Amino acid sequence: MSTWDLSATAAELHAPTGTDDKYRRGVIGIRTGSEQYPGAAVLGVEAAWRTGVGMVRYLGPDRPTALVLHRRPETVTSSGRVQAWVIGSGTDAATRPRGEGSALRDILSRPEPVVVDAGALDLVADGAREGGVRILTPHDREHDRLREAVGLPPLGPDAGDRRVDGASETARRTGAVVVLKGARTVVAEPGGWHAVIAQDGTSWLATAGTGDVLAGVLGAVMAGAAAREERGTNAGDGGGEAGLVPWARRAAAAVWLHQRAGARAAERAAGGAGRGGGPVTALDVAGALPAVVADVLAD
Template sequence: MSVPWGPTETAAELRAPTDTDDKYRRGVVGIRTGSEQYPGAAVLGVEAAWRTGVGMVRYLGPDRPTGLVLHRRPETVTSGGRVQAWLIGSGTDAAARPPGEVSALRGILSRPEPVVVDAGALDLVADGSREGGVRILTPHDREHDRVREAIGLAPLGPDAGDRRLDAAAETARRTGAVVVVKGARTVVAEPGGFRVVVTQDGTGWLATAGTGDVLAGVLAAVVAGAAAREERAGVHASARQSSDGGLEPWARRAAAAVWLHQRAGVRAASRAAGGATNGGPVTALDVAEALPAVVAEVLSG
């Protein structure tokens, strides 16, 4: 069963700050991404999280990415502390993890906070563990195939077409995670495996290096904001279904992040082309920089 998605549904998953908020009430994202080989992924994810509208970003990664993150976003905190959602894996390679990194990542996955699991951390969901909080997996098609093989499911291979929907739902059921399969048609499947949303409001110009890292940062920010609201209300959203029979709450938040990312891509491409209908070439950082206007537009109705 597919669920339609658009700006109205996205707005319902966001909230503008009020004069009673502080940085903790707006959400704190913990990010452990990037590597000596791929430091830019850390910069892009941190930038996207800030631009989506959180109260604080804590970056806990290697020295080289840390320096680049602070150069770009000096307001980022690089020490441990309170976190309401995590992002791990972007810009890392499971085959080249430094000593102790597996233990650190497993420690994050065992925590109660929701975790966005991207790229080089996706292999850690294959052990079947359900310990810890909500997990949101963000593979592209080739990574999705590798995850499926690791958990005993058949890979789809190229040209999967509409089979991607059923496969995403199957992966979500098997892993107990929200699954976001990235692509021109991004599929979001809830852990129950019964509902999916397909979003296709983006632009082909998003098919460029680093935009997946931006999406991961957007998603972590949306999730952290929601977790902060749930924390204040004393409600555990992961334990209940949506009252309208639609997607469960964390899948809704994933769909909202996907929509924001795609709309930011459209805005950035239009700006790059001077407003031309089909847009023009963009970089991942262009997409991140377009996010504040998109968030403001959605919140203003």
């Protein structure tokens, strides 16, 4: 088990240099949101930009596309080079439009790392392992559904400390990194490495849309890491189960950034530190990310 803190997070992030361009900083592709839940696309895109990538490509339905461009006009809405993906946030497998399943399976078969959230989790339930690294991001109920789909018993609502072993078991069965979201988020990979990142007083994060923000942070961290691996500046090979520990560590770093941004936003909402925090929205959390990233890089 890995104890996770600011220094561990700092080891997984890199500030841009004078020789970097947008491609060397990382390009993230985001295929999220739906006509029913367009806000998920806005939140994931916002979080990716705020975490620090060179480019965000958003590929989604018309309504969320319009909202994304209204909020973040620098977002590119055409296909092209991508170094990591986020899929599934703000979608429902039961109402997936015609052809969307094929498009998502095509992304999952590509060599780039893919963050798989919410309405796309069913697509990895068959345990197929072709393609690149997968980072699965279920909350407890989604995790139980995923476990049942891959032939594992559900953990139930009172799993407690069994969540760690359960997430590790799911990682082994799916061949993916599992980010089991909650007040104590578990990050596990198939080989047995895992970390637990506690919210540390940020229970205000339990609000709609913060999971979409986390997906964007995860995608941004993965895109940056993939861009560095293209240049040969990252250790670890990133491929196969033996190579998933570096990606699990990057996932843990993203979770830590998200939770620290939640704490900072809650402090700001309450008028300063030491007051127990106050209510936040998902966009508040995304807005706190740049200062948190700067603090980490200063380490």
